[in-house]
Amino acid sequence: MVPTAYYLVLSAMLFSLGIAGFLIKRNVISVFISIELMLNAVNLTFVAFAHMWGQISGQIFVFFVMVVAAAEAAVGLAIIIAIFRTRRSLNVDDIDLMKS
Amino acid sequence: MTLDPTTLVWFIPLLPFAGFLINGTLGRKLPRPLVSAIALLFTALPAAIVAWLWNAMRGTDSLLFTAGVPWISITGFQVDFVFAVDHLTLIMLAVVTGVGFLIHIYSVGYMAHEEGYWRFFAYLNLFMFFMSVLVLAENFLLLFVGWEGVGLASYLLIGFYFKKTSAANAGKKAFIVNRIGDFGFLLAMFLLIVHFGSLSFVSVFATVAQHPEWHGAHFLTVIALLLVVGAAGKSAQIPLYVWLPDAMEGPTPVSALIHAATMVTAGVYMIARAHVLFDASPTACAVVACLGAATAIFAASIGMVQHDIKRVLAYSTISQLGYMFLACGVGAYAAGIFHLLTHAFFKALLFLAAGSVIHALGGEQDMRNMGGLRTRTPITFWTMSAGIFAITGVPLFAGFFSKDEILYRTFTAPGPLPKLLWLVGLVTAGMTSFYMFRLWFKTFFGEPHFDEKAELHEHGAAVHLHSGTHAVMVADHDDNARGHAVHESPWIMLLPLVLLAILSFIGGWVGVPAALGGHNEIESFLAPVFANPAAPEAPSTGSHGLELALAAVSVLVAFYGFYVAYLWYYKKPGTAAVLAERAEPAYAILSHKYWVDEIYANFIVTPLLMFTRGFLELIFERGVVNGSGKASGTAVRGLAWLERTQISGNIRSYAGWLALGAAAVIAIMIFGRAVWMHP
Numbered sequence: 001m002v003p004t005a006y007y008l009v010l011s012a013m014l015f016s017l018g019i020a021g022f023l024i025k026r027n028v029i030s031v032f033i034s035i036e037l038m039l040n041a042v043n044l045t046f047v048a049f050a051h052m053w054g055q056i057s058g059q060i061f062v063f064f065v066m067v068v069a070a071a072e073a074a075v076g077l078a079i080i081i082a083i084f085r086t087r088r089s090l091n092v093d094d095i096d097l098m099k100s
Numbered sequence: 101m102t103l104d105p106t107t108l109v110w111f112i113p114l115l116p117f118a119g120f121l122i123n124g125t126l127g128r129k130l131p132r133p134l135v136s137a138i139a140l141l142f143t144a145l146p147a148a149i150v151a152w153l154w155n156a157m158r159g160t161d162s163l164l165f166t167a168g169v170p171w172i173s174i175t176g177f178q179v180d181f182v183f184a185v186d187h188l189t190l191i192m193l194a195v196v197t198g199v200g201f202l203i204h205i206y207s208v209g210y211m212a213h214e215e216g217y218w219r220f221f222a223y224l225n226l227f228m229f230f231m232s233v234l235v236l237a238e239n240f241l242l243l244f245v246g247w248e249g250v251g252l253a254s255y256l257l258i259g260f261y262f263k264k265t266s267a268a269n270a271g272k273k274a275f276i277v278n279r280i281g282d283f284g285f286l287l288a289m290f291l292l293i294v295h296f297g298s299l300s301f302v303s304v305f306a307t308v309a310q311h312p313e314w315h316g317a318h319f320l321t322v323i324a325l326l327l328v329v330g331a332a333g334k335s336a337q338i339p340l341y342v343w344l345p346d347a348m349e350g351p352t353p354v355s356a357l358i359h360a361a362t363m364v365t366a367g368v369y370m371i372a373r374a375h376v377l378f379d380a381s382p383t384a385c386a387v388v389a390c391l392g393a394a395t396a397i398f399a400a401s402i403g404m405v406q407h408d409i410k411r412v413l414a415y416s417t418i419s420q421l422g423y424m425f426l427a428c429g430v431g432a433y434a435a436g437i438f439h440l441l442t443h444a445f446f447k448a449l450l451f452l453a454a455g456s457v458i459h460a461l462g463g464e465q466d467m468r469n470m471g472g473l474r475t476r477t478p479i480t481f482w483t484m485s486a487g488i489f490a491i492t493g494v495p496l497f498a499g500f501f502s503k504d505e506i507l508y509r510t511f512t513a514p515g516p517l518p519k520l521l522w523l524v525g526l527v528t529a530g531m532t533s534f535y536m537f538r539l540w541f542k543t544f545f546g547e548p549h550f551d552e553k554a555e556l557h558e559h560g561a562a563v564h565l566h567s568g569t570h571a572v573m574v575a576d577h578d579d580n581a582r583g584h585a586v587h588e589s590p591w592i593m594l595l596p597l598v599l600l601a602i603l604s605f606i607g608g609w610v611g612v613p614a615a616l617g618g619h620n621e622i623e624s625f626l627a628p629v630f631a632n633p634a635a636p637e638a639p640s641t642g643s644h645g646l647e648l649a650l651a652a653v654s655v656l657v658a659f660y661g662f663y664v665a666y667l668w669y670y671k672k673p674g675t676a677a678v679l680a681e682r683a684e685p686a687y688a689i690l691s692h693k694y695w696v697d698e699i700y701a702n703f704i705v706t707p708l709l710m711f712t713r714g715f716l717e718l719i720f721e722r723g724v725v726n727g728s729g730k731a732s733g734t735a736v737r738g739l740a741w742l743e744r745t746q747i748s749g750n751i752r753s754y755a756g757w758l759a760l761g762a763a764a765v766i767a768i769m770i771f772g773r774a775v776w777m778h779p
């Protein structure tokens with residue numbers, strides 16, 4: 001049986017990769033994928049702890065996260081398409097309308 | 101609803117408060133007759149309730165009942181919102197609601213042409229509310245609520261003509277001087293809490309009564325003296341009397357109600373109410389007696405040379421309050437309350453009659469511009485005469501019985517000091533007679549010194565302008581007084597005058613002493629309140645013969661005062677002026693009121709202002725307060741600048757900061773916790 005700590009370390013690595021990708025990548029699609037990576041890293045922790053304690057609630061949380069992530073993906077991709085249509089660009093550095 | 105006294109008693113203060121709320125919020129839009137109807141209704145009903153209470157309570161031996169709800173309750177200390185009614189409260193309630201109602205009627209006529217009519221009646225009702233709370237209160241704290249409330253109403257009404265600087269200043273002066281007295285009252289309450297753990301009259305007085313060994317104890321003397329400080333502020337005694345003469349800036353009905361009949365007697369009431377504490381402290385009693393006697397003669401001497409008719413009455417009020425303090429100081433609380441009662445009648449009458457005179461002359465208050473009004477305003481003349489006879493102690497009039505009772509009780513009090521105080525009181529009686537008859541002769545007799553057709557001279561606080569077309573609050577519109585004919589006041593002003601004149605005549609008959617064949621009902625009525633179980637009444641050293649002799653002496657002295665006034669102001673007018681010139685220094689001292697106002701201004705007010713302007717404003721306000729404000733503003737601006745450089749619109753930089761912050765929070769949660777929990 002694989003110890004829980006292994007799962008947690010893997011999850012932390014995935015999460016860090018997600019953060020790094022979010023910070024480094026310029027393409028919106030890549031940024032978006034990084035966010036999904038972070039979400040799934042957290043999902044992995046949930047499942048690992050649920051398995052460790054023998055409780056179902058952690059797995060149920062994962063389902064909710066997946067559902068929300070799917071909805072978020074749909075909305076996010078729609079936004080990306082809308083941005084691309086107006087700006088002809090997928091570079092996040094070009095999208096700085098919120099600058100004060 | 102059955103007529104239950106414990107329920108009904110709540111309505112005595114609450115009804116005027118309802119009147120205040122209605123007139124205070126809606127009065128501006130209501131027509132004047134409705135405003136006065138509301139104000140009169142909500143003061144007439146409490147008067148009716150008091151009459152009913154009086155009737156229902158008659159014959160019952162234990163008059164005292166209480167009604168209340170819990171108020172402040174903390175560990176080891178409790179104060180309840182409790183009203184109590186006993187004999188003393190009943191008398192005070194009768195004065196407050198009865199005289200108050202009469203003065204409300206009078207005000208309808210007197211204020212008819214004033215701006216801010218609704219405001220005036222709203223304030224008057226507010227005053228009635230707080231005064232009822234004051235006399236109904238069963239503990240020191242609730243009494244203090246009423247005490248402060250009447251101070252507020254007094255401030256608002258003195259400054260009623262707030263566009264006049266002198267009126268606004270007089271209001272402030274009254275409030276600030278009263279605050280000095282309240283300071284003493286507050287300290288007394290703190291000491292009561294420390295020593296008794298309670299502020300309830302019943303429990304504090306019962307505790308004192310249970311400990312005869314406390315007689316003359318130091319802490320009781322301190323508490324009683326601090327209460328005297330409070331009473332001296334409210335009842336205008338030396339050294340805190342200076343606000344009362346200035347309070348005459350208010351409309352005349354206010355002077356009658358608040359600054360003569362009711363509020364200023366609150367100090368006397370409070371001392372009488374707390375008489376158990378004073379009984380246990382001979383030192384405090386002696387201080388009260390000396391203070392009263394000194395104030396009586398001091399104020400009377402100033403009153404002798406005043407020219408403003410209302411100021412004469414103001415100093416007379418201070419002087420009469422001194423008598424009441426004197427009575428309380430020698431333990432004759434019933435006599436003090438008796439004088440309070442009769443004084444409420446005749447002083448309210450005198451003020452209202454003076455208001456009628458002022459009204460007749462279109463705002464003139466200077467007695468040098470009066471004279472010969474006897475035939476012009478006959479009803480005012482006769483009613484005011486009744487008031488003057490009452491205050492000077494003409495036999496059978498109200499003041500005769502109450503003043504002689506005080507003088508007699510002072511004379512028969514043990515020790516040499518009361519004999520001296522009696523002499524002071526006697527001299528004061530002569531002075532009272534002199535200045536009141538001086539007012540009488542100067543106002544109603546002799547040649548008229550006013551010019552009827554020409555423009556009437558505006559003087560001092562003369563603000564009441566009577567004019568058919570248009571009346572204004574500020575006294576600088578002489579046009580309105582032009583062509584004003586001297587006239588008697590309308591019946592709505594004369595009716596209260598007549599009623600009060602009757603009361604000033606028969607009001608003293610409730611206290612006819614045994615020496616004159618009476619029973620002194622008021623003393624036996626108040627006996628349950630002033631009974632002192634700790635120290636049984638010492639057998640009186642006086643006799644009927646002595647009492648009659650003393651009464652005869654004081655009548656003679658009063659007659660002498662009358663005779664001097666008659667000689668100087670009626671027989672040979674101008675004598676007084678010649679004498680004043682001959683005795684210039686003495687006259688100057690009196691006419692400048694012993695320079696007390698100037699002394700206070702130079703030695704207290706000016707240094708205080710220098711301190712506030714020099715230190716508080718320049719160094720503290722501008723340096724510390726403004727400086728710290730500016731410094732914090734600059735600091736925030738700098739931080740904001742720092743932050744603004746980071747608002748780039750670059751999403752990735754935001755995300756970086758977010759990640760950094762999250763990492764910091766996690767680090768603190770993991771490592772910081774260990775540091776905080778186990779330093």
